Amino acid sequence: MIRSVITGCGSYSPERVMKNTDFEGIVETSDEWIVQRTGIRQRHIAAEGETTADLAEKAAREAMADAGVTAADLDLIILATSTPNNTFPATAVEVQHRLGMDHGAAFDSQAVCTGFIFALTTADQYIRTGFAKRVLVIGAETFSRILDWEDRSTCVLFGDGAGAVVVESSEQAGTNGDRGILTAHLRSDGAHKDKLYVDGGPSSTGTVGYLRMEGREVFRHAVAMIADVIEAAYAATGLTSRDLDWFVPHQANKRIIDASARKLGIDPSKVIITVDRHGNTSAASIPLALCEAVGDGRIKRGDLVMLEAMGGGFTWGSLLLRW
Numbered sequence: 510m511i512r513s514v515i516t517g518c519g520s521y522s523p524e525r526v527m528k529n530t531d532f533e534g535i536v537e538t539s540d541e542w543i544v545q546r547t548g549i550r551q552r553h554i555a556a557e558g559e560t561t562a563d564l565a566e567k568a569a570r571e572a573m574a575d576a577g578v579t580a581a582d583l584d585l586i587i588l589a590t591s592t593p594n595n596t597f598p599a600t601a602v603e604v605q606h607r608l609g610m611d612h613g614a615a616f617d618s619q620a621v622c623t624g625f626i627f628a629l630t631t632a633d634q635y636i637r638t639g640f641a642k643r644v645l646v647i648g649a650e651t652f653s654r655i656l657d658w659e660d661r662s663t664c665v666l667f668g669d670g671a672g673a674v675v676v677e678s679s680e681q682a683g684t685n686g687d688r689g690i691l692t693a694h695l696r697s698d699g700a701h702k703d704k705l706y707v708d709g710g711p712s713s714t715g716t717v718g719y720l721r722m723e724g725r726e727v728f729r730h731a732v733a734m735i736a737d738v739i740e741a742a743y744a745a746t747g748l749t750s751r752d753l754d755w756f757v758p759h760q761a762n763k764r765i766i767d768a769s770a771r772k773l774g775i776d777p778s779k780v781i782i783t784v785d786r787h788g789n790t791s792a793a794s795i796p797l798a799l800c801e802a803v804g805d806g807r808i809k810r811g812d813l814v815m816l817e818a819m820g821g822g823f824t825w826g827s828l829l830l831r832w
């Protein structure tokens with residue numbers, strides 16, 4: 510059967526690093542509070558004029574070089590973001606143009622922090638139906654642009670960045686031993702739309718707006734929703750937490766990650782953590798973490814890797830793959 514195999518990985522974080530202590534004088538907070546509640550120690554912040562498309566392009570070029578492909582080899586680009594350069598056109602077409610790709614198609618996908626899982630699952634569907642052979646999937650965000658820098662309960666949590674993967678069609682045996690995406694599960698429930706949202710938009714206020722969040726409510730739902738989609742992946746494959754080599758969660762909050770791993774019986778040594786250095790980069794967080802663990806040799810060919818995320822909407826999803 511046809512499987513979607515990740516053949517290249519790339520990432521980019523803006524040069525400017527903002528440490529927790531840099532918030533002193535901006536809002537009433539402390540390094541101790543932020544580290545204890547979230548595990549975040551620093552985040553990268555895009556330079557003035559540096560856009561989501563800039564970050565996305567850099568991550569994309571690295572992923573394409575890693576996969577050994579050029580723009581001519583791609584059929585499709587899917588870019589997950591909630592912070593596009595413009596309301597339209599899609600940031601994906603800007604990246605498509607910059608990469609010199611004048612064939613195929615490019616579009617954005619919007620599922621906030623679950624964006625990369627939604628985009629990668631969409632790519633998998635296109636590949637498995639034969640619609641595309643080689644897809645570039647990017648998660649890129651400049652959340653610093655939608656933060657209310659006077660709201661200490663949100664501005665300390667997020668950062669900017671981008672990650673990208675090249676996904677290719679590959680004929681496999683159709684077993685759990687296959688390389689590539691084995692199963693993916695997506696969920697959303699708009700009943701929770703007011704718990705994490707941006708209070709602006711072209712059709713409502715005519716402004717960009719700022720991120721608003723009921724942090725405690727998000728926290729209360731997160732672990733159960735993450736467990737829900739991971740258990741769906743286990744039910745679909747017959748695999749369990751014991752079979753996993755690596756767990757690459759969305760990097761929102763170390764406490765949510767630890768609680769999810771504990772609930773699912775995933776050994777802490779198998780959990781990839783970057784939230785301490787990146788903060789929550791929304792759709793970029795999973796590919797940033799994945800690329801780091803592939804780059805430093807932790808994730809190796811044949812390893813079983815579970816990706817998961819939960820975010821605004823609420824949206825949540827899991828994706829199980831063999832590297």
Ligand code: ACO
Nearest residue numbers: 538542546622661662665724725727728761762819820821
């Ligand atoms: N520094 C110091 N004090 C703060 C700060 C801050 N940066 N932010 C809030 N506080 C204060 C609050 O004002 C409150 O004070 P009060 O008791 O005097 O009213 C106190 O700290 C406790 O506030 P809580 O909101 O109850 O703090 P909590 O322990 O829940 O931690 C947090 C807050 C970190 C936001 C937590 O709720 C959380 O992690 N929630 C999940 C949020 C998240 O991860 N969102 C992203 C996931 S979804 C996505 O990725 C888009």
